[in-house]
Amino acid sequence: xxxxxxxxxxxxxxxxxxxxxxxxxxxxxxxxxxxxxxxxxxxxxxxxxxxxxxxxxxxxxxxxxxxxxxxxxxxxxxxxxxxxxxxxxxxxxxxxxxxxxxxxxxxxxxxxxxxxxxxxxxxxxxxxxxxxxxxxxxxxxxxxxxxxxxxxxxxxxxxxxxxxxxxxxxxxxxxxxxxxxxxxxxxxxxxxxxxxxxxxxxxxxxxxxxxxxxxxxxxxxxxxxxxxxxxxxxxxxxxxxxxxxxxxxxxxxxxxxxxxxxxxxxxxxxxxxxxxxxxxxxxxxxxxxxx
Amino acid sequence: xxxxxxxxxxxxxxxxxxxxxxxxxxxxxxxxxxxxxxxxxxxxxxxxxxxxxxxxxxxxxxxxxxxxxxxxxxxxxxxxxxxxxxxxxxxxxxxxxxxxxxxxxxxxxxxxxxxxxxxxxxxxxxxxxxxxxxxxxxxxxxxxxxxxxxxxxxxxxxxxxxxxxxxxxxxxxxxxxxxxxxxxxxxxxxxxxxxxxxxxxxxxxxxxxxxxxxxxxxxxxxxxxxxxxxxxxxxxxxxxxxxxxxxxxxxxxxxxxxxxxxxxxxxxxxxxxxxxxxxxxxxxxxxxxxxxxxxxxxxxxxxxxx
Numbered sequence: 001x002x003x004x005x006x007x008x009x010x011x012x013x014x015x016x017x018x019x020x021x022x023x024x025x026x027x028x029x030x031x032x033x034x035x036x037x038x039x040x041x042x043x044x045x046x047x048x049x050x051x052x053x054x055x056x057x058x059x060x061x062x063x064x065x066x067x068x069x070x071x072x073x074x075x076x077x078x079x080x081x082x083x084x085x086x087x088x089x090x091x092x093x094x095x096x097x098x099x100x101x102x103x104x105x106x107x108x109x110x111x112x113x114x115x116x117x118x119x120x121x122x123x124x125x126x127x128x129x130x131x132x133x134x135x136x137x138x139x140x141x142x143x144x145x146x147x148x149x150x151x152x153x154x155x156x157x158x159x160x161x162x163x164x165x166x167x168x169x170x171x172x173x174x175x176x177x178x179x180x181x182x183x184x185x186x187x188x189x190x191x192x193x194x195x196x197x198x199x200x201x202x203x204x205x206x207x208x209x210x211x212x213x214x215x216x217x218x219x220x221x222x223x224x225x226x227x228x229x230x231x232x233x234x235x236x237x238x239x240x241x242x243x244x245x246x247x248x249x250x251x252x253x254x255x256x257x258x259x260x261x262x263x264x265x266x267x268x269x270x271x272x273x274x275x276x277x278x279x280x281x282x283x284x285x286x287x288x289x290x291x
Numbered sequence: 292x293x294x295x296x297x298x299x300x301x302x303x304x305x306x307x308x309x310x311x312x313x314x315x316x317x318x319x320x321x322x323x324x325x326x327x328x329x330x331x332x333x334x335x336x337x338x339x340x341x342x343x344x345x346x347x348x349x350x351x352x353x354x355x356x357x358x359x360x361x362x363x364x365x366x367x368x369x370x371x372x373x374x375x376x377x378x379x380x381x382x383x384x385x386x387x388x389x390x391x392x393x394x395x396x397x398x399x400x401x402x403x404x405x406x407x408x409x410x411x412x413x414x415x416x417x418x419x420x421x422x423x424x425x426x427x428x429x430x431x432x433x434x435x436x437x438x439x440x441x442x443x444x445x446x447x448x449x450x451x452x453x454x455x456x457x458x459x460x461x462x463x464x465x466x467x468x469x470x471x472x473x474x475x476x477x478x479x480x481x482x483x484x485x486x487x488x489x490x491x492x493x494x495x496x497x498x499x500x501x502x503x504x505x506x507x508x509x510x511x512x513x514x515x516x517x518x519x520x521x522x523x524x525x526x527x528x529x530x531x532x533x534x535x536x537x538x539x540x541x542x543x544x545x546x547x548x549x550x551x552x553x554x555x556x557x558x559x560x561x562x563x564x565x566x567x568x569x570x571x572x573x574x575x576x577x578x579x580x581x582x583x584x585x586x587x588x589x590x591x592x593x594x595x596x597x
Contacts, residue, residue, distance in 0.1 A: 011391060011394055012395075012400065015391065015400070015404045018388075018407075019404060019407040019408070021465070022407045022408055022410060022411055022465070022469065023407045025422045025423075025425065025426075026410065026411075026414070026422060028422075028425050029418075029421065029422050029425060032425065040431055041431070043431075043436075044430070044431035044433065044436035045425045045428070045433055045436075087313070088313050088314045088317060089314065091310040091311065091313060091314065092310065092311040092313070092314035092315065094310055095308070095310045095311040096311070098307060100303070100307070101304065101307040102304055103304070103307075103308070104307075107311055107315070110315065111314075111318065114318050114322040116577050116580055116581070117326065117573055117574075117576070117577045118325065118326070119322075119324075119326040119327070119328050119329040119570075119573070120325070120553070120566060120569025120570055120572065120573055121553050121554075121569055122331070122553070122556070122557060122566040122569055123324075123325040123326075123327075123328030123329045123566060124328070125557060126331070126342065126562065127320075127321075127324055127328055128321075130338070130341075131324075132320070143321075144321070146317060147314045147317045147318055147321070147322075152314070176306060177306035177307065178310070181310070202413055205415070206413075206415035206417075207415075208415070208534075209529060209530070212554075213554075213557065224415045224417045224418075225417075227415075227417050227418070227421075228417045228420075228534065231417065231421050231424075232538065258421060259421065262418045262421050262422070265415070265418065266414060266415070266418055269413050269414070270410075273406070273410065273413070277405070277409055280409075280470075280473065281405070281473060
């Protein structure tokens, strides 16, 4: 089909250079995590470690109960919260997708207003901490950001593409609305359900702001906030690891530990990457993901 | 629509209400209540007096903000960075990636390239900030190590504001352009191949075909991206600006945006003043969203939000 010669080699070369730019920083981070601390101090960061060392990973495995706690919090919030948000957003989206629901226009406007305007960080913060008592509790990781207008709209668009006759015949057979939603609507909306779940999972996994705003108890830190403290605050590492058998600050390989935790915290996302990519490429191609 | 005759009584409507109720209550508690809570922007909020008990001060907080030296800085940074993110990351670079990707015939190669371009998008900004330190760390960072090998002095990257507009835009592009290019790539995939065959018959060269067929095919999606992003031009996310510059105070002139400013206000318990900044941001955001939606409705009603 394409008869005219095009410098194809050049195109591939450009792409390979781009891939290197995209991937190599992460690759170097992995390599640093396998380096020895003294090499970094003497020679700076290097792409290939001069001496291979598993020291940082040994410390992580042996000594860090606090890191494991952060993992636990993140796993909990990155799975439970998207699941709850599917329920909260899906149910209301179903109601407003049904022409039989008389108040659907008003409810839709009620949702749209929240997409247009927000009170801002401070009023939310005051309410959440002083009225709802969410500050420094596990609940803050599960509850905040559950309902989102744009997700409701995405659901509604997908639900309204389901043939009406299917719903009506279930109605006639005497199924109640919850049954219709559970047995007809959800199974037929799998792409959007998994897209919203995955987006929520990745968002939850990479989130640190909730801990930054609402949590002062180290036991309730999210993984990324734990990492953020490790990066910017060597005192934080000293405290976290000193409790668990390491003697003095000098024994701790700050640099390699930092990157080892980076690697450990990104690993789950990287392992899921083939699935993630499939969902997003498909979702965008199908137009279900709006910019 | 529905040809079925139905009882439309309260009982008939009840299930819909019950299904909608959890989200309605949630929005009331976590979205509507803070909107009313924003009245503290007009008060001198004290924790012990509460939202209602605190003293009214009118527009004092807004006056402080607009007469401060901070206002021009954070407004300029927020708007300019957002414009750069839209026009450089999401449009220019993403379009180049998409056009190049479209010329790749090998499925395997396209998959490999796409995967590596997407990986940074799914990394957290905290990890990105650590990765950036590999290059910018003043003592062991690669840039300074290389500079020293050439006999040049190292640069204190984290205390020199002048480099940061470039660094911020570069990091954002590196992280998000690959993902943004998916949208544009999908509009290229929708091009009718008979257009290219016709151009071949006319003897058009490769570049002419790209310019006259591929590029025009991107225009509608580019318009959607511009219009949709304009609404959020005042609300830069906090992640990039809070993690990547490592909260270095020396970098405030070029890395402080509304979101980081509000965060510092929260940390220093400067509640009423910071609420005023947030409320101002919210109102400008509202105007921008309404405007952009108005434009969408004229140009392309299907994509309008309402």
